[in-house]
Amino acid sequence: MTDLNRVFGIIGRSGSGKTTLVEAMLPWFVERNIEVAVIKHSHHQLSFEPPHKDSARFRTAGAREVIVASPYQYALFHSLHGQDEPSLQQLVDRLGPVNLVLVEGYRQADIPRLEVHRPSRGIAPVYAENQGVVAVATDVTELTSCPLPLLDLNQPEHIAAFIARSVGLL
Template sequence: MKVWGVVGWKNSGKTGLMERLVTEFTGRGLTVSTVKHAHHVFDVDHPGKDSHRHRQAGATEVLLSSRKRWALMHELREEAEMPLETLLAKLSPVDLVLVEGYKRDQHPKVEAHRAETGNPLIATDDPTVRAIASDSGAAADDRPTFDLNDTVAIADFIAKELGL
């Protein structure tokens, strides 16, 4: 599986870019999965539901299944975050995995950047950021800069870099 990341500071446009890239790549006939890093505790389950009760009782994994989808929840009882590499190994094979976040990992990335956030570019100090998608033309070294909303050009760049 080919892996490409989208990084950026809070409110930089990462999620919107991810969404547009998934649409663009699947429209090109590729299979795509995503991984999203959350800096906060999250739960896809709800207190009182059977699956939540199973987890509260101590189950390590709870698999929910219906006609439309299935979801596997795995409890990290030691509260140690799993490395991206371990998480990627759990995915079914696809043509491309787009990763939102995980900016310290070594996979290639595009940085989403909005001038209004006032944040510096991550790319300045991170060679794994191969391109910048910006609303202001922000640039770093010899890496290409794309308009944040030019999804086709960004997808073309990623596809070329990954040999898709």
């Protein structure tokens, strides 16, 4: 089980660059032997294999869980079958031991988070409406009325270091 003190969220409006930022930060963590898990929330039906593949057929036939394993990786598919969506805590509890869990989405979870905000997209920031936002990663040098630290979105290694310091890894 991973310590909840090592869970850090990345939020922002759709298209702001959350996934791109997480992807760009991962090599920085890897270089420092910081093992990272990522949890991404989606509002869509998940599909990992075409319907005719074995694991999809098992799920369609009613299996609650299906694990597909190879010498290189494995994936666990869990069908909810009418159950409520699991909480972030429940998902974190399912992870193996890691140093840090980065969470994309789950805006209402009680975790520290960073907002990715690009004013050029003309979309209002969310930091004002979400408690727990501790910094804003942006592609501008100044945001009026933002009381939080601004991090340069074009320097993901600095953002990764900020996150590592925030959760006590540096």
